[in-house]
Amino acid sequence: MDVVIKVENVGKSYIIKHQGHSEYTALRDVIADNAKAMFRSAGNIVKRSPPKIINKKETFWALNQVNLTVNKGDRIGIIGRNGAGKSTLLKVLSRITEPTKGRISIKGRIASLLEVGTGFHPELTGRENIFLNGAILGMHRSEIKKKFDTIVDFSGVEKFLDTPVKRYSSGMYIRLAFAVAANLESDILVIDEVLAVGDAEFQKKCLGKMQDVSNKEGRTVLFVSHNMQAITNLCNQVALVRKGTIVQVDDTSKVIRSYLMEETSREGEVIWVNENRPGDSNIKLNAIRILDQSNQICNNYGSKSKIKVQIDFDLFTLDNALVIGFDITNEDGIILLRTYHNDNKPEDWPKFQLGQNSIYCEIPGELFNNGTYYICPKISLHRIKWILNGDPLLSFDVDLDHGVSPLWTSYDKVNRPGFLAMIIPWKIS
Amino acid sequence: MIDKNLEFDLIIEPGRSEKNYWNDLWRYRELFGFLAWRDILVRYKQTVLGLAWSLIRPFLTMVVLTVIFGGIAKLPSDGVPYAIMVYAAMLPWQFFATSFTEASNSLISNSNMLTKIYFPRLIVPSSTVIVNLVDFLISFVILVGLMFWYNLLPTWNFFALPIFLILSVITALGAGYYVAALNVKYRDFRFIVPFIVQFGLYICPVAFSISNVSEKYRLLYFLNPMTGIIDGFRWSIIGHNYTFNIQGFMISFVMIIALFVLGLWYFRKMERQFADII
Numbered sequence: 001m002d003v004v005i006k007v008e009n010v011g012k013s014y015i016i017k018h019q020g021h022s023e024y025t026a027l028r029d030v031i032a033d034n035a036k037a038m039f040r041s042a043g044n045i046v047k048r049s050p051p052k053i054i055n056k057k058e059t060f061w062a063l064n065q066v067n068l069t070v071n072k073g074d075r076i077g078i079i080g081r082n083g084a085g086k087s088t089l090l091k092v093l094s095r096i097t098e099p100t101k102g103r104i105s106i107k108g109r110i111a112s113l114l115e116v117g118t119g120f121h122p123e124l125t126g127r128e129n130i131f132l133n134g135a136i137l138g139m140h141r142s143e144i145k146k147k148f149d150t151i152v153d154f155s156g157v158e159k160f161l162d163t164p165v166k167r168y169s170s171g172m173y174i175r176l177a178f179a180v181a182a183n184l185e186s187d188i189l190v191i192d193e194v195l196a197v198g199d200a201e202f203q204k205k206c207l208g209k210m211q212d213v214s215n216k217e218g219r220t221v222l223f224v225s226h227n228m229q230a231i232t233n234l235c236n237q238v239a240l241v242r243k244g245t246i247v248q249v250d251d252t253s254k255v256i257r258s259y260l261m262e263e264t265s266r267e268g269e270v271i272w273v274n275e276n277r278p279g280d281s282n283i284k285l286n287a288i289r290i291l292d293q294s295n296q297i298c299n300n301y302g303s304k305s306k307i308k309v310q311i312d313f314d315l316f317t318l319d320n321a322l323v324i325g326f327d328i329t330n331e332d333g334i335i336l337l338r339t340y341h342n343d344n345k346p347e348d349w350p351k352f353q354l355g356q357n358s359i360y361c362e363i364p365g366e367l368f369n370n371g372t373y374y375i376c377p378k379i380s381l382h383r384i385k386w387i388l389n390g391d392p393l394l395s396f397d398v399d400l401d402h403g404v405s406p407l408w409t410s411y412d413k414v415n416r417p418g419f420l421a422m423i424i425p426w427k428i429s
Numbered sequence: 430m431i432d433k434n435l436e437f438d439l440i441i442e443p444g445r446s447e448k449n450y451w452n453d454l455w456r457y458r459e460l461f462g463f464l465a466w467r468d469i470l471v472r473y474k475q476t477v478l479g480l481a482w483s484l485i486r487p488f489l490t491m492v493v494l495t496v497i498f499g500g501i502a503k504l505p506s507d508g509v510p511y512a513i514m515v516y517a518a519m520l521p522w523q524f525f526a527t528s529f530t531e532a533s534n535s536l537i538s539n540s541n542m543l544t545k546i547y548f549p550r551l552i553v554p555s556s557t558v559i560v561n562l563v564d565f566l567i568s569f570v571i572l573v574g575l576m577f578w579y580n581l582l583p584t585w586n587f588f589a590l591p592i593f594l595i596l597s598v599i600t601a602l603g604a605g606y607y608v609a610a611l612n613v614k615y616r617d618f619r620f621i622v623p624f625i626v627q628f629g630l631y632i633c634p635v636a637f638s639i640s641n642v643s644e645k646y647r648l649l650y651f652l653n654p655m656t657g658i659i660d661g662f663r664w665s666i667i668g669h670n671y672t673f674n675i676q677g678f679m680i681s682f683v684m685i686i687a688l689f690v691l692g693l694w695y696f697r698k699m700e701r702q703f704a705d706i707i
Contacts, residue, residue, distance in 0.1 A: 006437075014705065030615070091544075091704070092441065093441070094546070094547055095441060095547035096543075096544065096545065096546065096547050096704045097704045097705055098441070098443055098444070098445070098701055099441065099442065099443055100443060101443065102442065103440060103441065103442040104440070104441040104442070105436075105437035105439070105440050105441075106437055106438060106439040106440075106441070107436065107437045107438055107439075108438060109438070110439065112546075112547075114545045114546075115541070115545045118541060118542055118545045118546055119539075119541070119542050119546070121467055121471060123470075123471050123474055124467065124470060124471065124474075128467075128470060131463065132463050132466075132467050135459055135460050135462075135463035136460060136463070136542065136546055136548075137546070138457075138460075138548075140459060141459060
C-alpha cells in the first residue's frame with residue numbers, strides 16, 4: 001500500500017485563560033493586570049509573606065495522541081461531535097496551525113478547503129474572484145487559466161461572470177466558490193463541512209465531483225461532515241474522533257453505527273445544567289426527552305404508539321429567525337425525516353416567550369419499522385447560524401407491533417424491509 | 430531516518446514551518462501579486478471618484494498646509510516655492526501613513542484567510558504596500574504639474590528619488606509588521622494607529638522646512654526615520670538649491686533599518702500564533 005498521509009502521535013494544546021475578559025486581549029487589561037500584580041507583590045514584600053501564585057491558565061489538549069494512516073486513493077470520512085477536534089485536526093493537516101507534539105508526513109500536493117470562498121471579495125466580479133480564490137488556494141495563474149472554462153461550467157454562473165459577487169445569491173456564490181476548489185489540482189483534498197451549505201441539487205453535484213476526483217483520478221480525500229449520508233456515499237473508511245483523539249478507523253457503516261450508538265443517550269432524556277447547556281446568547285437548551293403516551297420517559301416503543309419529543313429551553317431574545325427541530329435517522333445515519341416547529345401555517349406555530357419554554361411534537365404511530373432510531377436536534381437562526389447542527393443525542397428502539405393482517409407473521413415482523421412500515425389501504429378500482 | 434523523510438514531500442511537526450519559511454515565501458509569490466492586484470481593483474472600484482481621489486486628497490492637503498504654514502504663519506521655505514516644499518514632503522508622508530495604516534490592519538481584515546488557509550503571513554501586510562505605490566505614482570502627477578507651474582527644472586538629483594521611495598517602503602513595512610502583529614493580540618492598537626498618523630503629520634517636517642529646527646537639536650530630529658526620507662525627497666526634487674543633511678540622513682537610515690528588523694523580528698515571533706488567537 002502506498003501511504004500518503006501518516007499522522008503520528010499528534011497533539012495540539014491551547015492555553016485557556018480563565019479570566020473574565022472579552023474574547024480579545026486588550027492592552028489596557030494587560031496593563032491593568034500587570035499593575036495589579038505589581039501592587040500585590042509589592043504588598044507581599046512589605047508583609048514578608050510568600051507571593052501567592054494564582055494560576056489562571058490551563059492547558060487544553062484539543063488533539064492528543066492522534067494516529068492515522070491514509071493510503072493513496074482512500075476516501076476517509078472524519079466524524080465526531082462538535083468540539084471533538086475534527087476541525088483542529090484539519091487545521092493541523094493544512095498547516096494553518098502547528099501541532100504541539102508529534103509529526104505528520106505527507107506525500108504529494110495537499111489542498112484544503114475549510115471554507116468555500118475564502119478570500120472572495122464582494123466588490124470583485126465572478127471572473128476576478130475565480131483568479132483570486134484560485135491563487136489563495138495555491139493554484140498558479142497558468143493553472144487557473146487552463147481550468148477557467150471548467151470552473152465556469154461547473155458553477156453555472158457564466159451569465160454573471162462580470163457582475164460583482166456581492167450581487168450574487170448565496171447559492172450562486174457557493175456554487176462559484178466550490179467550483180474553484182473542486183478543480184484544484186492536488187493529490188490530497190481536505191474538505192471541511194462545506195456541503196452543509198448550498199441546495200440539495202448542488203450538494204449532489206459536489207459529492208459526485210468528489211467521487212470522480214477520487215475514483216477516476218485516484219486522489220485521496222479527507223472529508224469532515226455531520227451528514228452521514230454524504231459520508232456513506234463518498235467514503236470507504238471513517239475515522240471517529242472523540243475528545244481529541246481518533247478512537248476508531250474502520251469501514252464506513254461500522255463506524256457510523258458505533259458513533260451513533262456510543263455517542264447518544266439510551267436513557268430517553270438528556271438534561272444540561274448551567275454552563276454545559278448548548279446554545280448561544282439567544283437560546284440555551286435545558287433538556288430534550290422522548291415520552292410515551294402516559295408522559296413517561298421511554299426509549300422502547302411498540303410501533304403502534306405515538307412518540308412525543310419534548311424540548312425545554314430558555315430564551316433570552318425573541319428572534320423570529322429561531323428555528324427548532326430535529327432529524328430522525330436510522331442506524332446508518334440516514335435521515336428519515338426532519339421536523340421544525342414552524343413547518344406549519346404561522347398561526348399554528350407554538351408561541352415562545354422570554355425565559356423558560358417547553359415545546360413538544362408527536363410523531364404518529366404506525367410509521368416506523370423495527371430498528372433503532374436517533375434524534376438529532378437542529379436549532380438555528382434561519383440562514384444566519386447554527387446553534388445545534390444535528391449531532392445525534394438520543395436513541396430509541398421500535399418493535400413492529402401494529403400489523404393487523406393475519407399474514408404478518410412473527411417472521412415478517414422481524415424481517416420486513418424498509419425504514420417505514422405504514423399500512424396503506426388497498427381498494428378495487 | 431533520513432530516507433524515511435525523503436519519501437514524503439512534506440513533514441509537519443512543531444517548529445518545522447520555521448525552517449521552510451523563506452522557501453515558502455518565494456513559492457507563494459503569486460499570492461502576493463494577487464492580493465496586491467485585489468487591493469488595487471477594490472481601491473479604484475469602490476469610490477465614485479476612483480483615480481481622481483488619489484489626486485484630490487494630497488492636492489487639497491498641500492493647499493491647506495501651504496496656506497496655513499507658508500501664508501499665515503509665514504514660515505521660511507529656503508528660497509523654493511512653499512507649495513513644492515510641502516508637496517515634496519507630502520508624497521512620502523502620505524505614502525507612509527496609508528501604507529502603515531493598511532499594513533497594520535491587514536491581518537485583522539484578512540482574518541478569515543488566516544484561519545482557513547496556510548501561507549506565509551508576511552505576504553498579507555507586505556502586499557498592502559503595492560496599492561499605495563500606485564497611489565504614490567498617481568499623486569506624483571501633481572508634483573510634475575507644480576514643477577511646471579513654478580518653472581522648476583528637475584536636476585540629476587531627481588534620479589535619487591527611487592532610493593528614498595524604497596526607504597519609505599522599508600519604513601512603512603517595518604512599522605506595519607510590528608503593529609500588525611500587535612493588533613492581532615491587542616485589538617486596541619486599531620485606535621492607536623490613527624493617532625500615530627495624525628501626530629506624525631506635525632512631528633515630521635511635512636508642513637515646514639527642517640531648517641526651522643534649531644541647529645542644536647537638528648541631528649536629534651533625524652532620529653525620526655521620516656525626517657531623513659523627507660529631506661531626501663526635497664533634495665531630489667528641488668535640486669541644487671537644497672542642502673542635504675548627510676549626517677542626519679545616516680542617523681535616519683540606521684533608524685529605518687533598525688525599525689524594519691525589529692518589526693520583522695516581532696512579526697515572525699508572533700506569526701505562529703496568529704491563526705490561534707485572531
